[in-house]
Amino acid sequence: MESVIQEKGNLSIHTENIFPIIKKFLYSDHEIFLRELVSNAVDASQKIKKLASYGEFNGELGDLKVVVKLDKDAKTITISDNGIGMTADEIKKYINQIAFSGATEFVEKYKDKGEDGKGDKGIIGHFGLGFYSAYMVAENVEILTKSYREDAEAVRWQCDGSTEFELSPAEKADRGSEIILHIAPDSEEFLDEHRLRGILEKYGKFLPVQIEFEDKIINNPNPIWTKSPADLKDEDYLSFYKELYPFSEDPLFWIHLNVDYPFNLTGVLYFPKLRNDFQGQREKIQLYSRQVFITDEVKDIVPDFLQLLHGVIDSPDIPLNVSRSYLQADGNVKKINGYITRKVADKLSEIFKNDREGFEKKFDDIGLFIKYGIISDDKFYDKAKDFCLLKNTDGKFFTFDEYREAVKDNQTDINDTQVWLYTTDEKKQDAFIQSAKKRSYDVLSLTTVIDSHFINALEQKLEKVNIKRVDADTLDKLVEKDVKLESILSSDDQEKAKKIFEEIAGNKSANVQVEAMPVDELPVVITFPEFMRRMTDMQASSGQRSMFGDMPLMYTVSLNSNHPVISRILQSEDESDQKVLAKQVYDLALLSQGLLSGSDLTQFIQRTVTNL
Numbered sequence: 001m002e003s004v005i006q007e008k009g010n011l012s013i014h015t016e017n018i019f020p021i022i023k024k025f026l027y028s029d030h031e032i033f034l035r036e037l038v039s040n041a042v043d044a045s046q047k048i049k050k051l052a053s054y055g056e057f058n059g060e061l062g063d064l065k066v067v068v069k070l071d072k073d074a075k076t077i078t079i080s081d082n083g084i085g086m087t088a089d090e091i092k093k094y095i096n097q098i099a100f101s102g103a104t105e106f107v108e109k110y111k112d113k114g115e116d117g118k119g120d121k122g123i124i125g126h127f128g129l130g131f132y133s134a135y136m137v138a139e140n141v142e143i144l145t146k147s148y149r150e151d152a153e154a155v156r157w158q159c160d161g162s163t164e165f166e167l168s169p170a171e172k173a174d175r176g177s178e179i180i181l182h183i184a185p186d187s188e189e190f191l192d193e194h195r196l197r198g199i200l201e202k203y204g205k206f207l208p209v210q211i212e213f214e215d216k217i218i219n220n221p222n223p224i225w226t227k228s229p230a231d232l233k234d235e236d237y238l239s240f241y242k243e244l245y246p247f248s249e250d251p252l253f254w255i256h257l258n259v260d261y262p263f264n265l266t267g268v269l270y271f272p273k274l275r276n277d278f279q280g281q282r283e284k285i286q287l288y289s290r291q292v293f294i295t296d297e298v299k300d301i302v303p304d305f306l307q308l309l310h311g312v313i314d315s316p317d318i319p320l321n322v323s324r325s326y327l328q329a330d331g332n333v334k335k336i337n338g339y340i341t342r343k344v345a346d347k348l349s350e351i352f353k354n355d356r357e358g359f360e361k362k363f364d365d366i367g368l369f370i371k372y373g374i375i376s377d378d379k380f381y382d383k384a385k386d387f388c389l390l391k392n393t394d395g396k397f398f399t400f401d402e403y404r405e406a407v408k409d410n411q412t413d414i415n416d417t418q419v420w421l422y423t424t425d426e427k428k429q430d431a432f433i434q435s436a437k438k439r440s441y442d443v444l445s446l447t448t449v450i451d452s453h454f455i456n457a458l459e460q461k462l463e464k465v466n467i468k469r470v471d472a473d474t475l476d477k478l479v480e481k482d483v484k485l486e487s488i489l490s491s492d493d494q495e496k497a498k499k500i501f502e503e504i505a506g507n508k509s510a511n512v513q514v515e516a517m518p519v520d521e522l523p524v525v526i527t528f529p530e531f532m533r534r535m536t537d538m539q540a541s542s543g544q545r546s547m548f549g550d551m552p553l554m555y556t557v558s559l560n561s562n563h564p565v566i567s568r569i570l571q572s573e574d575e576s577d578q579k580v581l582a583k584q585v586y587d588l589a590l591l592s593q594g595l596l597s598g599s600d601l602t603q604f605i606q607r608t609v610t611n612l
């Protein structure tokens, strides 16, 4: 057997292998070539502007513009700019040496220049690979360029995707570059003006230099997120929203993001009208890097609940073209997450403090969002706990603290725990809500898709608070008090009543019990244990089918031992009379829970009509 000797060395890379790799794997989406080449042209234009501002270029800047031209007959796409251009030496350095980025070098060189000491502002490239993405669609690429330097000579570079290139003197009157792509037969789909305009509008809609295609400027070089909030009016934000989402309703409000340290980020986030739906609204945030569109999949950059917002985030500090798992672990991305969450919470808190009435009016829309935030993000909860509102069945709003105070006297039970009652459907649970109100209990209206999760989260976070649906049990059991009502029935009679109703329920899942309730409450009350409710509610909101079928597996039948009808049933001599009466009150209880249907309901109606 051959023995292995310890050895160190360099892996060798053969450049002839690199083109096929670039062509296949550099970007999964071939249309990106246009984004890359137009970005380079924009960079070249920004650089000349900067050089002029640093006094290193004293010629005429002219009208800086990038022009994209399609020639179907010649099968070429040409991207021209009047930026800094390149000398033959620069081509050798920046183009021939793959992955040697001239952008990075420019930024390094000028990093301390400019009033703000940020020489890199506005320069897009930094990997040094973008240019080669041209070979994803072209079989041959030409560069015709003339540097801004005095006495510079124009040069032509050409390469057919092998490792050989040609560099020669050329004729070009004006400063700048032309990149001519000879489109490969398998990429002729790009020789279509609609397709090209589509790609340009997607990636270049907000590029900072004018982009012309077929004699029209396709971009808005000064989108509002690049401006100072002090210079903007509400109309500006609204019309930008319309520019982004042409057919949407106006947003509720917005946040202008602007931070330079410890990372760079600008943007505008809008709160849309959510309307109880938060699936259809996602993937509306667009991510830009120095005004170049990158993606509208911001899953890994923006916390889940914030994806309900709309708008634009622009950050050169979010690593692009890297794997998802890397992105999630990235320190900047984490900081950006935290920053956006904080900003959003601060904005909500500000509106709440300055305009409580307006905040309450918008709460049906923003409530969903705030609750989602509370469920999923502890840091957000820390801020939101002071402005998240609870609405009761009378339409009155409370903060958590206000609500604690409001129900303290009446709804604290023997364990010194507050019981907050809620309804998920005011109409269906009306009988229970009315009974609760008779005792001056307050009932919260928690009717949105997210509320079952929200209630769980609240119980975990709020101390000494139990949240129970108003029909989870009889009121005496929901809010247990020291003083208990006496039952007028003897324990023998109670046992008898229980038997009669057990027979009528005829159902193992109904748990019959006797309880001393006030006389003015119903003779029979049907309730569902809270835990059972929650499981079914949560399953329903997460879109799963309930494992309990249509009706919950277990329910409680409480007989009011103080109600005269129960006494009448017990006193009845005739067994069939007794049954009819018991069945009638039992069906009434089912009816008030919406549980009486089909032949049971028909029989109930028949019986009732004949006894009129």
Ligand SMILES: Nc1ncnc2c1ncn2[C@@H]1O[C@H](COP(=O)(O)OP(=O)(O)OP(=O)(O)O)[C@@H](O)[C@H]1O
Pocket (backbone or CB within 6 Å): 036, 040, 041, 044, 081, 083, 084, 085, 086, 094, 095, 100, 101, 102, 103, 104, 124, 125, 126, 127, 128, 129, 130, 131, 132, 177
């Ligand atoms: N139109 C142009 N005008 C002037 N210089 C250019 C032009 N296109 C490319 N270059 C030069 O070639 C270099 C390499 O470009 P390339 O697109 O490969 O990388 P990059 O722009 O630096 O980084 P990225 O990979 O992020 O695009 C640029 O940094 C720039 O110096």
